Amino acid sequence: MTFPEPVVAAVLAHMNDDHTHDSLLIVRAFALPDAVDATMTGFDGDGGVWSATTADGTEEVRVAWPAAPITERAEVRREIVALYDAACERLGVEARAH
Numbered sequence: 289m290t291f292p293e294p295v296v297a298a299v300l301a302h303m304n305d306d307h308t309h310d311s312l313l314i315v316r317a318f319a320l321p322d323a324v325d326a327t328m329t330g331f332d333g334d335g336g337v338w339s340a341t342t343a344d345g346t347e348e349v350r351v352a353w354p355a356a357p358i359t360e361r362a363e364v365r366r367e368i369v370a371l372y373d374a375a376c377e378r379l380g381v382e383a384r385a386h
Contacts, residue, residue, distance in 0.1 A: 289333025289359050296330065299364055303328040310372045315340045317375035319349035331364065333357045336371070 303311060304327055315326040315338050325341040335352040353367040354374055369386055376383035 289357065291332065291361065291364070295361050295364075299331065299368075300328055303368070307372075310368075310375075311338055313375040313379060313381060314338070314351060314368075314371045315349055317378040318351045318371070320347070333359055336368065 311326040311328050315323045320340050320342055322342045323340040326338045329339050330337040334357050335350050337350050339346055340349050354370045373383050
């Protein structure tokens with residue numbers, strides 16, 4: 289499932305302007321523990337995509353949505369929040385209130 293470009297652009301702008309630390313936690317918890325930076329670059333019905341930087345360079349990582357594939361715009365926020373909460377738990381970081 290792909291989402292319309294305006295939806296993707298709005299979510300990416302929000303994540304990359306307001307939640308850069310959340311993206312880094314998600315990438316560290318589920319893909320690259322040694323990441324030092326992460327930028328959300330896309331998403332679809334199956335998961336989110338981040339460009340992650342480590343000491344060895346930059347690579348694209350994909351993290352599946354925790355609940356299941358999604359089809360609605362409102363589900364994107366729910367799944368990103370779920371990824372953030374799960375990343376905090378996995379990394380032993382206290383999650384902030386939503």
